[in-house]
Each structure stands twice: as structure tokens, then as C-alpha cells.
Amino acid sequence: MAERSETPARETYLLVHPGAELFGSDRMLLESARGIVDSGARAVVALPEHGPLVDHLRGAGAEVVILPMLVLRKSLLRPRGWPTLIRNTLRGAGAAWRLIGRVRPAAVYVSTITIPQWPLLARVRRVPVVSHVHEAEASGSRLINAALYAPHLAATTVLVNSEFSRTTIAAALPRAARHADLVFNGVAGPSEAALPREEIDELRVLYMGRLSPRKGVDDVISAVALLAERGRPATVSLLGSVFTGYEWYEQELRERAAELGGDTVRFLGFRPDVWSVLAEHDVLVVPSRIDEPFGNTAVEGILALRPVVASDTSGLREAAGGYPTTALVAPHAPTAIADALEDIVRTWTDLRGRLEASRAQAEARHAPKLYRRAVSDAVRSAGSVR
CATH class of the missing domain: 3.40.50.2000 (Glycogen Phosphorylase B;)
Known part of the structure; x- marks a missing residue:
């Protein structure tokens, strides 16, 4: 047998x-x-x-x-x-x-x-x-x-x-x-990523992540308001949701958005597919006010062929630093964010030409x-x- x-x-x-x-x-x-x-x-x-x-x-x-x-x-x-x-x-x-x-x-x-x-x-x-x-x-x-x-x-x-x-x-x-x-x-990137549009009229800014005071979401809204005061039209979309118990913060954000009027601020809620949203925007901002162990969101922006503005702090510095298409700014500083966004618009053609090199660098580091x-x-x- x-x-x-x-x-x-x-x-x-x-x-x-x-x-x-x-x-x-x-x-x-x-x-x-x-x-x-x-x-x-x-x-x-x-x-x-x-x-x-x-x-x-x-x-x-x-x-x-x-x-x-x-x-x-x-x-x-x-x-x-x-x-x-x-x-x-x-x-x-x-x-x-x-x-x-x-x-x-x-x-x-x-x-x-x-x-x-x-x-x-x-x-x-x-x-x-x-x-x-x-x-x-x-x-x-x-x-x-x-x-x-x-x-x-x-x-x-x-x-x-x-x-x-x-x-x-x-x-x-x-x-x-x-x-x-x-x-x-x-960090996995999109299966296909397209370069952003060739010319900027009204800058489309994106925030992705928790709606939390620690994340500095209101700083992005303030930065967009500053751009408007400077004659630089811009909108910002907020992709994310709050932790239970932080509904008050979302309400504050909505009140601030109402002050700016129109469609200056859009609340997109949580969506599992971030790539289609990134494709609709020109630049990603990661404005954390507190220490971050890392910054997946910043890397996702780079992989999606978008310039990134991130707080120059903690693990975000490791995630977003060293790329030719990222800018690190002081945390809790709407003016610094606004300045970085203006620099991006001013150097758009040159910056756009470097996005693929940044993506390749991120793919090698975070495969x-x-x-x-x-x-x-x-x-x-x-x-x-x-």
C-alpha cells in the first residue's frame, strides 16, 4: 500500500x-x-x-x-x-x-x-x-x-x-x-498617473487625511484666503473625515468656509480611492502642526505626479524631503503655505517637468x-x- x-x-x-x-x-x-x-x-x-x-x-x-x-x-x-x-x-x-x-x-x-x-x-x-x-x-x-x-x-x-x-x-x-x-x-501609487494641466488659472489645492486640529486643516483654508487677498485665485478640497468626538472641529471648518463664500472650500468626505481626487487637483498640502512619525500622504502626492507642500517637522521631513518637487514649510504658518503655493504657480512649467523624476525616486524608496x-x-x- x-x-x-x-x-x-x-x-x-x-x-x-x-x-x-x-x-x-x-x-x-x-x-x-x-x-x-x-x-x-x-x-x-x-x-x-x-x-x-x-x-x-x-x-x-x-x-x-x-x-x-x-x-x-x-x-x-x-x-x-x-x-x-x-x-x-x-x-x-x-x-x-x-x-x-x-x-x-x-x-x-x-x-x-x-x-x-x-x-x-x-x-x-x-x-x-x-x-x-x-x-x-x-x-x-x-x-x-x-x-x-x-x-x-x-x-x-x-x-x-x-x-x-x-x-x-x-x-x-x-x-x-x-x-x-x-x-x-x-506606499503604493496609482496604476497610471497623468501630469497635471499645463497652465494654472485658479489653483486647485487638496488636503487629504483626518479633519483634526492636529493636522492643521484650518491652516490650508487660511492660506487659500491669503492667496485671494494677494489676487491669486485658489480653491481647496478637503478629502477626509473626523474622529468621533471631533465633530465640533468640522463645524468650525465649515463656518470658516462659509465666510470665504462660493466654492472656495469643498468638503469631499472620506473616499477609499484617492487617486481620482488627486488627478483633479494641482497641488497637495500636508500641514500637520504636531509630530508625525511619517507621512504616507505626502508620498502618495509625489507618486500621483503632484507637487507637495508639507510641514518641515518630524517624520514628514523624512517622507517629503529631498524631492525636487516638494516644499517644506514651518508648521502652523498659513503665510508660509501661501508663499509656497505662490512659488509653485510662478515656477509651474519647470516644476511640472520634474514631477516624473520625483515619482521614480519615491517608487524606488517606498516600493x-x-x-x-x-x-x-x-x-x-x-x-x-x-
Whole structure:
């Protein structure tokens, strides 16, 4: 009787992420899952909620599990949020413990520092952990930063998305940064990108991302208002939505837009396909006022063959600096944004001729296949030493 040949079981890796939208860190989680699947392994992704990310993950070949999870939000750290914090801590710990036992992963990949229970629980269960740090705020409290990074001391491997992130971790918790590996974000561009129009009449400015005071969205509106005062007509489109609890900020933006009148400011809401929107605009502005660990949005603008104006700060400097078609300006400075936009219009013909070179540079630096391979190698290497 011939022996039956059996196909060896694929290694299973558990990936954990705090949301299910399609903003920067969500897209990086998707690329990480693709890297695991491309390596031939099984990827199980745990999320705290349903959202547009779920279908993309399943389309990439990953399995998705929705379960209770402690996700650190500022609202939970206030006294009125403590009951929810305690409830989510207990429910999240139980759900995580059971899932790890059921899936039996070779390693756990923890995306962001806002889900602190996972590195600790995984190590208690003797499962190697890869923590991927996407957050860094050097201007924040060193004590708070240390508390946020501390659970990730349990990680077998720590990945960071910029030198700025590594430096920020080192300032708060040197031990956590000592063996951190740098993996630049993999940013996919459009399948086809067209150069912007040859001549500018009314400048079309675009902002993409969360509508948040930290992101400086009102600074873009103020910059466009300044251009109008200088006799330079311009409009601005806001592509994005607010976090729950920040509806007041969107209302302030709408009131400011009403003061300017007409179609000077357009609110586009959230759209998963950013490329068609970028194609309709002349320039992208990334005006963050606070530290950013990186700047996926800036890279997306470069890949879409658009000039970019970005704040000269933190990880944005690494994302947008060094390209012939980007301008770095002081944060929280509408006048500096307006000046940069005027320079873009004044040098438009020359700038337009350099956009393809910038795109090629960004593709070489942030190719998704390089990111996927680096993350997959880190996760599989951690799992191999179990």
C-alpha cells in the first residue's frame, strides 16, 4: 500500500490592528498582511470593528476576526472614560487570550502602540511578538511616552517607520529602541498617473487625511484666503473625515468656509480611492502642526505626479524631503503655505517637468514589495526562534 503524501501545514501568523478604516496605518497593516500571505503563510488578522479594511484584507487572502479589544484613546484616560477603560481592558484580555489559544500562531504582529495588551499576553503564552511602531510625538510628555512604549518591551522585535520614530522611542525608553529596525512605509501609487494641466488659472489645492486640529486643516483654508487677498485665485478640497468626538472641529471648518463664500472650500468626505481626487487637483498640502512619525500622504502626492507642500517637522521631513518637487514649510504658518503655493504657480512649467523624476525616486524608496518582504522576514524570523 503506497504511503499517503501529506502537505505540510502552513505557518500561521496573527496580525492585530486597532481599526478598520483605510488611513495611513490601516493601509500599512494591509501591506503587512499581503507580505505574510505572499510568503506562503496563513495570515489571521484581529480587528476591533468592521470597516472598509476588512474587505481589502480578505481580498488579499487574509482571514479576519472581529473581537473586543482595548484600544487606547485619549477619551478613555479621562475620569469619565475610566469605566469603559476597565471594561475594555477585561473584555479585551479575555478575547485576546482565547484567540491566541485557538489560532496558535508562530508569532504575533502588533500594529501600533495603541493596543498594549497584545505584546504582554502573547509573551505570557510564549509566543514571539513583533511590534510595529507607527506613532511618535517628541513634543509629548516623556513619562507618557514611556508608559505607551513600555508594553512593547515584551516584543521579540520592534519595527519603526522612520528615524524620527526611533529617536523618539529612545528618548523615552532607550531599551525599547536599542534593537529597533527601520522599515520605511511601503506606499503604493496609482496604476497610471497623468501630469497635471499645463497652465494654472485658479489653483486647485487638496488636503487629504483626518479633519483634526492636529493636522492643521484650518491652516490650508487660511492660506487659500491669503492667496485671494494677494489676487491669486485658489480653491481647496478637503478629502477626509473626523474622529468621533471631533465633530465640533468640522463645524468650525465649515463656518470658516462659509465666510470665504462660493466654492472656495469643498468638503469631499472620506473616499477609499484617492487617486481620482488627486488627478483633479494641482497641488497637495500636508500641514500637520504636531509630530508625525511619517507621512504616507505626502508620498502618495509625489507618486500621483503632484507637487507637495508639507510641514518641515518630524517624520514628514523624512517622507517629503529631498524631492525636487516638494516644499517644506514651518508648521502652523498659513503665510508660509501661501508663499509656497505662490512659488509653485510662478515656477509651474519647470516644476511640472520634474514631477516624473520625483515619482521614480519615491517608487524606488517606498516600493510596497520591499516593505512587504521586510515585514514578512521580521515576522517569520521571530517565529522561527520560538
